[in-house]
Amino acid sequence: MSADEPLVRVDDLQKYFWENDSLLDRLLGDEPVPVRAVDGVSFDIYEGETLGLVGESGCGKSTAGETLLRLREPTDGRVEFDGENVYDLGGDRLDAFRNAAQIVFQDPFSSLDPRMTVGDIVRQPLDIHDVGTDAERREGVRDLLERVGLSADQLDRYPHEFSGGQRQRIGIARALALEPDFVVLDEPTSALDVSVQAQVLNLLDDLQDEFDLTYLLISHDLSVIRHVCDRVAVMYLGEIVEIGPVEELFEAPKHPYTRALLESIPRASTDERERDRETLAGDVPSPRDPPSGCRFRTRCPLVIPPADLEIDQDVYRVLMTLRERIERRDISLESVGEGNRFETDDGGVPDDEVPAFVATLKARLVDVDLPPRHDAVVEDALADLAAADWEAAAERLQAKYESVCERSHPGLGDDGHPVACHCYGEASERTPEPATWR
Numbered sequence: 393m394s395a396d397e398p399l400v401r402v403d404d405l406q407k408y409f410w411e412n413d414s415l416l417d418r419l420l421g422d423e424p425v426p427v428r429a430v431d432g433v434s435f436d437i438y439e440g441e442t443l444g445l446v447g448e449s450g451c452g453k454s455t456a457g458e459t460l461l462r463l464r465e466p467t468d469g470r471v472e473f474d475g476e477n478v479y480d481l482g483g484d485r486l487d488a489f490r491n492a493a494q495i496v497f498q499d500p501f502s503s504l505d506p507r508m509t510v511g512d513i514v515r516q517p518l519d520i521h522d523v524g525t526d527a528e529r530r531e532g533v534r535d536l537l538e539r540v541g542l543s544a545d546q547l548d549r550y551p552h553e554f555s556g557g558q559r560q561r562i563g564i565a566r567a568l569a570l571e572p573d574f575v576v577l578d579e580p581t582s583a584l585d586v587s588v589q590a591q592v593l594n595l596l597d598d599l600q601d602e603f604d605l606t607y608l609l610i611s612h613d614l615s616v617i618r619h620v621c622d623r624v625a626v627m628y629l630g631e632i633v634e635i636g637p638v639e640e641l642f643e644a645p646k647h648p649y650t651r652a653l654l655e656s657i658p659r660a661s662t663d664e665r666e667r668d669r670e671t672l673a674g675d676v677p678s679p680r681d682p683p684s685g686c687r688f689r690t691r692c693p694l695v696i697p698p699a700d701l702e703i704d705q706d707v708y709r710v711l712m713t714l715r716e717r718i719e720r721r722d723i724s725l726e727s728v729g730e731g732n733r734f735e736t737d738d739g740g741v742p743d744d745e746v747p748a749f750v751a752t753l754k755a756r757l758v759d760v761d762l763p764p765r766h767d768a769v770v771e772d773a774l775a776d777l778a779a780a781d782w783e784a785a786a787e788r789l790q791a792k793y794e795s796v797c798e799r800s801h802p803g804l805g806d807d808g809h810p811v812a813c814h815c816y817g818e819a820s821e822r823t824p825e826p827a828t829w830r
């Protein structure tokens with residue numbers, strides 16, 4: 393492998409889980425539904441570097457880590473380790489890969505077998521792979537415990553006798569037992585007290601130099617990522633949306649999701665706390681039915697309006713959220729008004745009550761002042777809802793407000809700091825302003 397070749401190359405990796413896929417479901421004629429946990433992820437990791445993989449809980453980052461280690465079989469895609477596709481490996485070459493690529497799990501409480509002594513836990517990989525003599529294994533375990541900051545005298549103790557930080561050190565010693573080249577660190581400090589998190593991160597940093605390790609650090613915690621990583625890949629709903637050098641990404645984030653994540657970091661200074669902040673609205677959509685186009689569009693404060701539409705960005709965001717709720721039929725028409733005063737059935741509310749119904753619903757759903765031309769469109773759509781005609785309401789709003797962000801999936805570019813957002817692509821209809829966001 394030459395110096396400019398990556399140690400790990402992940403190419404269009406997919407991992408779907410399937411629902412409605414049992415024999416009974418098939419007999420009943422139900423179609424299997426894919427849950428797209430990892431959906432076309434690509435990145436490289438170079439020897440000796442730490443790549444961070446960051447995103448909210450449930451974005452697929454841990455599944456990506458486990459799949460690239462072949463702890464899970466992929467749905468599609470390719471992972472090359474040292475130039476070989478790991479999904480093609482078998483026999484001795486698969487064993488060699490499993491030795492060279494290890495994982496440290498998030499939870500040091502459940503990842504250690506409580507019935508085994510610490511010595512046996514750390515030694516287990518050596519026994520499984522039949523490395524060295526009995527005496528060499530025992531000596532190797534003593535050495536490893538000392539190198540992760542524990543005492544060789546603690547060999548015969550059990551996990552429950554150790555603190556959380558010490559248990560994570562045991563997990564790290566176990567991962568290093570086979571002298572790997574590459575380690576996936578899956579939220580290695582998130583289950584630990586804040587006071588010991590820095591100690592464990594510093595230990596991982598020291599061990600990286602000592603053992604010539606390459607890391608993939610999976611974390612939802614941007615402070616941890618900034619402290620440890622060389623580059624960062626940001627993941628949202630099964631996809632990578634931005635990759636860049638750590639300082640560049642923190643100082644000049646490009647993707648609106650990255651910016652929102654950075655905004656969510658608690659600030660120490662009053663000035664910082666009081667400045668205007670862009671916050672993320674809405675929940676993460678389900679990976680069973682991800683949004684079309686850009687997956688972040690249902691929450692993106694910068695979702696792009698049609699080029700010929702004059703509209704404030706804030707107003708457009710509110711109208712897009714209204715549209716999405718109508719498309720999902722996520723508005724309770726039965727409870728409109730005090731004491732559910734509008735009776736809606738299949739035929740909708742009576743004609744003479746429609747204006748009051750529309751006004752009440754608009755006050756509940758639209759919390760910005762609408763210019764008259766948009767107000768009229770919204771009122772017409774809400775009148776469609778008064779007639780219980782969800783489709784007409786959705787079509788009316790789509791005809792007026794459809795965004796490039798829902799029609800077209802933004803690909804990740806391939807420059808030094810790629811980003812998957814139409815603000816930066818060929819379809820861009822606006823000038824991105826990353827420097828003024830924060």
Ligand code: SF4
Pocket residue numbers: 647648649686687688689690692693694695696797802812813814815
């Ligand atoms: S493509 Fe559109 S919705 Fe997606 S991040 Fe960019 S501006 Fe936002």
